[in-house]
Amino acid sequence: MASRELDERVAAVRRFNRFYTRQIGLLQEGYLDSAFSLSQVRVLYELAHRDKLTAAALSRDLGLDPGYLSRVLRDFEKRRFITRTRSEADGRQSHLELTARGQAAFAPLERRSHQDISEIVGRLSAPEQGRLVDAMHVIEGILDARPERQTPYILRPHQAGDMGWVVHRHGALYAQEFGWDERFEALVAEIVARFVRDFDPRKERCWIAEKDGEMVGSVFLVKQSKTVAKLRLLLVEPKARGLGIGERLVDECLRFARSTGYRKITLWTNSVLRAARRIYEKAGFRLVHQERHRSFGHDLVGETWERELS
Numbered sequence: 001m002a003s004r005e006l007d008e009r010v011a012a013v014r015r016f017n018r019f020y021t022r023q024i025g026l027l028q029e030g031y032l033d034s035a036f037s038l039s040q041v042r043v044l045y046e047l048a049h050r051d052k053l054t055a056a057a058l059s060r061d062l063g064l065d066p067g068y069l070s071r072v073l074r075d076f077e078k079r080r081f082i083t084r085t086r087s088e089a090d091g092r093q094s095h096l097e098l099t100a101r102g103q104a105a106f107a108p109l110e111r112r113s114h115q116d117i118s119e120i121v122g123r124l125s126a127p128e129q130g131r132l133v134d135a136m137h138v139i140e141g142i143l144d145a146r147p148e149r150q151t152p153y154i155l156r157p158h159q160a161g162d163m164g165w166v167v168h169r170h171g172a173l174y175a176q177e178f179g180w181d182e183r184f185e186a187l188v189a190e191i192v193a194r195f196v197r198d199f200d201p202r203k204e205r206c207w208i209a210e211k212d213g214e215m216v217g218s219v220f221l222v223k224q225s226k227t228v229a230k231l232r233l234l235l236v237e238p239k240a241r242g243l244g245i246g247e248r249l250v251d252e253c254l255r256f257a258r259s260t261g262y263r264k265i266t267l268w269t270n271s272v273l274r275a276a277r278r279i280y281e282k283a284g285f286r287l288v289h290q291e292r293h294r295s296f297g298h299d300l301v302g303e304t305w306e307r308e309l310s
Helices: 003-023 038-049 055-062 066-078 100-122 126-142 162-178 182-198 245-259 274-282
Strands: 082-086 094-098 154-157 205-211 214-223 228-236 264-270 286-295 298-308
Touching: 038 055, 038 066, 038 094, 038 100, 055 066, 055 094, 066 082, 094 100, 100 245, 154 245, 162 182, 162 214, 162 228, 182 214, 182 228, 205 245, 214 245, 228 245, 245 264, 245 274, 264 274, 274 298
Parallel strands: 228 264
Antiparallel strands: 082 094, 154 205, 205 214, 214 228, 264 298, 286 298
């Protein structure tokens, strides 16, 4: 490639970088109008969204100098944002975890970041939003960016067309695995329709899991009252099970619920859904009520589970 042509393309990339950093506020002294730098916020983000994280993994995945990261972590310890637990697998390593104080410090940053990007994207039409996200995927793919969190799947918000998939896959999978009839699919359709019709983006979310560009899971968190959220429609495709998608979807519900001020999450399930029940139990939910009922062509035991939020 001619030197002049390469120079023009380098200039174009640099111009885009200047444009994008200005758009998302990276030029401000404190990121998201906070007392934290961008690097500090990224460290908080990783700690809030990953389990059993070590300083070595943080340094590697974020490309941060180990000495600089060590100073950031020492500062977070002084503020009582994090705790360290020695790794059982490697005594030389410690697992880092956000404390309740650290979660409280990160929650408004998460809300502000979501709000700022929502304002930018919300000014665009639905087709323009799709083109924007597609363009970002192209950039990621060409530059061979590693998937965030090094997982073989991604989570994203719902978009046009997803709700039909949620209804269809619930109906098909539950018929195949449990023999439930079309009345269950009708119930899912009613839940989805209510979510779309009454959607409150400040207090409600739907997450879609994708693997290799294909939808493989979903979960909803909806408002039951001012202080209580309800987890609904957790689903993971059989071919994507074993990757931790179900646990991650539930974890996202917990984090979002805390950040938006809910004090409790409740959910309703049935005793035959053993895999889902194990996920709920591992996430700290407790069974508070059971009742027998006849639904979807079967005699079932309905269960109400709850999780208090600190």
